[in-house]
Amino acid sequence: MGSHPSIDSHPNVDQWIEFVTDGRILLHTGKVDIGQRISTALALIAADEFDVDYERIDVKRTETDIDPNEGFTSGSMSMQHSGKAIRLASATAREFMLKLAAEKLDVDIKNLEVADGLIQSRETNVSITYWELMSDKEFNILVDEGVTVKSPDQYKFVGTRVLAKDMVNIMTGNLSYIHDMALTGMLHARLVRPPHYLATLKNLDDDLIAGLAKSNVSIVRDGSFVAVVAPDEYVATKAATQLAASAKWDLKDGLPTKELFSALTSNKRVSLPIAPGGAPVDKPVPPLGDLSEEASVSVSARFEKPYHMHGSIAPSAGCALFEKNKLTVWTHNQGVYPLRVAMAEALKMELDDIHVAFVPGSGCYGHNGADDAAYDAALVARAIPGKPILLKWTREDEHAWEPYGSAMVCELRASLDKDGRVVDWSHESYGDTHMGRPTPGRSGSPAEKLLSTHLQEKPLAWPIMPPTMGAHVGVHRNLEPLYNFPNPRLVKNLVRDLPLRVSALRTLGAFSNVSAIESFMDELAEAGNISPVEFRLNHLDNEKAIDVIRALDEKMVSEKAGTSNQVGAGIAFAQYKNSATYCAVGIEVEISDAAEVILHRAWIVADAGEVVDPDGLTAQLEGGLIQAASWTLLEQVTFDSGGITSRDWDSYPILRFNNIPKIETILMDRSGEPFLGAGEASSGPTGGAIINAIYNAIGLRLRRMPFNPDAIRSAAMN
C-alpha cells in the first residue's frame, strides 16, 4: 500500500472525475453520504482544485462496477481516503486540461487562467471551457500523487460555509430515500420475525395464507425466514401483522439472562495486552501487580455501559430485483462492495451477477439493519423473479434485530506520587466484538454477518469473531490514553457468550473507554488536589491536545460555566483513535428536583486538521454530542429470556427537544494540514464531561449508564 490506499486501488483520473453534462462535473466516490455531508466536502475540494463554482459539482451515489471501491464509509476515514483522492485527481485533471487548452489555443500554458471552468489566456482573448475540451472524452491518465494542489491562500470554497448538497431537497420533501422508491411493477414486502434470535418457526396458519393469497398476498418462507409480499404496501403490512399473530415458534432455551455486567467480567474471554501505539499483542496479560513504590494515593473505579441501539429514525429497507439470474440490489448500507461479496456468498452467486447501488436512508451511525434488510429483499426477490421488491423493516424489527453497540465494562486503577503525577495506570476493558459488519476477508464468511442467514432452512452458525489486532479497532479503541503515564497496563478482553447481536456503532469502544478515562482523570485530579485542567495538562506534551484543552478552559472560565447555584460543569478530552480529531468538550448541567440531568450549555473545541466544510463539521460534532448525551443519560437495550423488550421508542427513550443544551463549537484553524476524521470525535468526551459535570453539581460520581432519574436517586440514597 502506498500513501493513498484509495488511489493505489483506483489510479485513473477517470475513476474519480467525469465530465458528462455541459457545465457540470461529476465526482465518483466510494464513500456514501449518510447525512454527514461527505458529498458537500468533496464538492468543495474539487471546486477549488478545478477553479469552478461549487454549485457545478455533483457527487454520484456509489454503485458497484462504476464507482471506486473504498470499502465501508466508517471510522471517520472518508476525508483521508476520498477527500485526498478527489483533491489529487481534480488537480491532475486540471493540469491535463490546461496543457490541452494551451495546445488548442496555441498559447503559453503559463498565461492560462481558469475562472469557473473557462480557460483564458491572459495575453490573447482566446478562451475555451473545460466542457468544450472534454466533451465525450476520457482523461486516460493516472492520478499524479505529486501534482501541485492549491495552497490554502488560494482556496475560494474550502473552509467556507455553503449550502449543503441536498439541503434544499430535504427541506422541501424532495430528497428521495430508499423508502420512497417506486419502480414499475414493484411489490412491497414486510417480515414476520421470530420472537428472538434462537427461536425457530414451527408453523404458520395455512388457512390464513390461503385466504391472503386470494387478495394478492404471497408468502415467502425459507426456514424461519418469513416475508409477506403484496402490490399494496398497507395490505402487506396488515397481512404481516395477521400472520405474525398466528405463527407458532419453538422458543428453545431463550436468551441467556445472566446479569449483563457480571457476565462481562466473568464469562469466557480472550485477553490481550495493548502495546504502545494502541494495538493488541498476542502475549500473556501482565498481572495487575502491586502499586508503584512511589504511590502516595491510589484510586480504582469500574464503569459500565449497556447495549445501545443505532436507533435510526427510518427502519431499514432494501430493494432488489432478480431477473435472468442477475440480482440488482438498492441499499442504504455503508459499503456496496463489501455487501456484494457477502450476498454472493450467502446466495451462492457469482460476484459479476450482482449489482449493488447506494440510495440514501436515514442516518445510521454505524452498522444498523441496512445490510440485513438488503439481504432480506434479495431473498424475496429471488423467490419472485422479475419483480422489484421493496422490503421495509418495521420499527419493531429495527429495535429488536439491529446489531447493537456492545455493552462494555472498564476497570481502572491508578496511583499518584506526592507531586500528583500518575506513577501507575491500569485500564482493562471488557466487551463483545464491535466487528459485525459483513466484511470480506475477516474471519468466517461475511455471509454469516447477514441476519437472515441464521433464520433460513440451512442456517449458518452465528459468527464468533476473533480479537481484532489493529490499533484502536474494537473494544480497545482509545483504550490507550494520550496522556503520558509510565508503563500503563492496558488490557482488552473480548468476552464470549453474551446475549445480544452486536456490531459497529459510532466510535466502537471509544465511547466507553474515553468516558471512563476522563471521569477517572477527574477523580485522580481530586485525589491529588489539582484542578482537572491542570492535571490533564501536567500529563500531556502533545501541543494540539494542550491547545484544545486550554481553549476550552478559557472559554468556560469566560462564560462562568458551572458557577451558578445548583449547576455543575465538567470537561473531558480525547484525540479520536489517538490519530484523528482532537476534541475537548465541556458540559454544564443541573439536576432537577425530579432527579433529571438538565443539559444547560455545552462547548466543543476541535482540531480536525484542515477544515473543508466548517458548517458540516460543526454539525457532526454537535450531533455527536447530542447523541452521546442521549446514550449517557437515557439509553439501554432491555431484554429477558423471551427476547428484546425495548421494541419501540417508549421502551427505548432517547433525548428530546426539551433537554438540548446551547452548544458553542470552536474549530482550530489548521489550513493546509492533513484532514483528520471528525464524525466520531465528540462522543467519548461528551460521556466523560457529563459524568464530571454531574459530580461537580451534586457530588455523585455515576459509573453505570444510563444516568436516568432512577440511577440518580439510587446513587443519592447509597
Add this chain to the structure above:
Amino acid sequence: MSSLILHVNGATHEINVDSDTPLIFVLRNHLGLTGPKLGCGQEQCGACVVLVDGEATNSCVRAASEFRENKIITIEGLSKDGNLNSVQQAFIEEGAAQCGYCTSGIVVATTALFKQNAKPSREAVHAALHDHLCRCGSHRRILNAIERLISDGM
C-alpha cells in the same frame, strides 16, 4: 376497496383504497407525496406529521377516510412555485438537518406552531416538538432556526 375524496395541497383527489388504510400510505403511494416519512407507524416519532386544517397531525395510524372533510398539507405543499416558507428558509440558514429523515415532520410542526403564535414561548416550542425524534442530533440547529424566526418576528 372504496372510493375516497381527499383535499391535499390545494387539490382534490379521488382514490380507491381499503377504508382502514392509514393516511400516510395514501399520501405516499397513491398521491406520490413521499415527503411525509414512516418512522415508527406508532405515533411515537413525528416523521409522518402533516398539517390537517393547519394542525400538526400524525398520519401513520389514523385512516385516510377520517380526513375526508379536512384540508391536508404535506411538506411538499409548504413551498409555492419554488418559494420556500419562512420556516424552511430558517432551517436552511441554520443547516438544521443531517440525514433529513425527521425533517419533514419537524418543518411541518414548526410551521403549524408559528401559524398559531408568532412568538411562541420556550414551553410552547418544546411542546410542539416533544413528539418529534431526531437521531442525528440536529436539535440544536432546529431550535436555533426557531429562535431566529422568533427574533425576526417571522
